[in-house]
């Protein structure tokens with residue numbers, strides 16, 4: 850599975866709070882993914898972050 854953060858990101862930081870192993874953010878910038886492929890160990894957290902994103906800016910792909 851891999852994650853993509855779209856330009857809709859409003860830099861709220863929620864995804865980083867939920868799953869810092871996959872998502873990261875710099876002050877005032879859009880979030881980004883730290884890994885090309887999500888370790889299966891973190892897939893549940895990545896899904897939770899996706900569902901928690903207030904603007905649906907995270908896309909998960911198999």
Ligand code: SF4
Nearest residue numbers: 858859861862864902
């Ligand atoms: S939760 Fe969504 S809007 Fe918030 S930083 Fe992450 S991708 Fe951006």
